[in-house]
Amino acid sequence: MGEPLRVGVVGVGTISKQYLDVLTRLPNVDVVAAADLDTSRAKAVAEKYEGIRALTPDELYDDAEVEAVLNLTIPVAHASVSLAALGAGKHVYGEKPLAVTREEARPVLEAAAKAGLRVGCAPDTVLGTGTQTARALLDRGDIGVPTAATAFFVSPGPEPWHPDPAFYYQPGGGPLLDMGPYYLSALITLLGPIKRVTGRASRAYEQRTVGSGPKQGTTFPVEVDTHVSGVIEHESGVLTTVVTSFDVWAAKLPRIEVYGTEGTLAVPDPNMFDGDVEVFSPSSREWTVAKVAGGYANAGRGYGVADMARAIRQGGKHRASGELAYHVLDVMESLLESAAQGGAPVDVESTVERPDPVPEGATPDAA
Structure with missing residues (x-):
């Protein structure tokens, strides 16, 4: 399996509890830091979960221990936070949508490709x-x-x-x-x-x-x-x-x-x-x-992060990818454009490969 992927969370609002409860029990992910514009939220997470340090967002981007950023901010901040993390050399996994518009989302994928980094995005419910x-x-x-x-x-x-x-x-x-x-x-x-x-x-x-x-x-x-x-x-x-x-x-x-x-x-x-x-x-x-x-049996929010961690450590594709999230965003905007x-x-201008299936009995650290 290799060493767990060290993850820092940016944005620790309501949804973060679901992610943290799952990720802290998965063997190939280690959540090491949490950050929020409301510093009291980050401190509360650090107090509740062992091994997590409370940082500011800028401190988290600069932290050498953090390899990947889990972006749980509000949708309008998704693109800017992801770009900041990629600019600091971190992989990114974010809540849906990838960005509010295609125009905001494209630079995220382009920056990742240029830096040789991974982008993943919810929903990972499809992996259950x-x-x-x-x-x-x-x-x-x-x-x-x-x-x-x-x-x-x-x-x-x-x-x-x-x-x-x-x-x-x-x-x-x-x-x-x-x-x-x-x-x-x-x-x-x-x-x-x-x-x-x-x-x-x-x-x-x-x-x-x-x-x-x-x-x-x-x-x-x-x-x-x-x-x-x-x-x-x-x-x-x-x-x-x-x-x-x-x-x-x-x-x-x-x-x-x-x-x-x-x-x-x-x-x-x-x-x-x-x-x-x-x-x-x-x-x-x-x-x-x-x-x-x-x-994945008994899965919860965060299994997409673990699936991406496996791909980073072992090679191959991760399933809840930024490319899939971009195609979904493109389809939604195209529907609204058609209605208008x-x-x-x-x-629909974009396309994407159909994600690999998850075999029965698989675990995200080995599938």
Whole structure:
């Protein structure tokens, strides 16, 4: 396995606990430092987790012990933090999205390539047993040749439970940019890259009301479309219908389904690492739950970091890559561009290799 990859975390807000709880139990990653603009947060992390030092962001970039930076800052800071880390000679793994726009994301990949460094990006949920079992079943032909798919994320929006939800409705927010990375990363893992999209978008309300917390009852403006529908054409020829919405109170819809010449595959929630994969066979006319056939078992947020650490130490590709995250961002922006043009088809400029599957029983330090 070699020495664990020494990681420093920049941005230790709410999501950082999930990462730290997982990474501190994985053998090929050693979290050695934490930094935040709010120094009290970094100090709290250092007090809770043994072996982690509290630093400022600049101190962390300059720290010789840190080999890779885990970028858990807010989306608008993703590109600048990643570029600072790469400029200091550190590998980078970040929360989704890679950046707010393609224009911000491209320099990150270019800087990494020039320096010979790795860039990884969430979501790594696709590395768990849910999506990877579905991938294994597709690859072995359980439903024949895939021809079409559907993907649905619908909700009433985060304001019923989130104490400060306005940022979800500002530029860079909305249901597609918020949840789309989970669904599109899973679809690309299952069916390959995307070459063309057609989209339409709308919004049901011009204002929203905070439903909980100290701001409960206050209103805020909606600045982005909150219902996005699209058709995406994979390079393989598969057509996927996608709906993401903050305008739906309730619905009986699948998360992701793949339709093939010899059956249908129901894929579990791509925001989770596991879940039942179900297969419908036309011969039996029944749905059956498939046995786990791939993926990291009992995985959690941070397995993508460990997968990248293995690739750095042993060579080869890491799966939750910056290139995949860039392609996902390109697809999302292309959908919104199509919607702004009244649904005119938009060619997706980027492409990416379909990530390698995660074999059943694999561990991120050895897969």
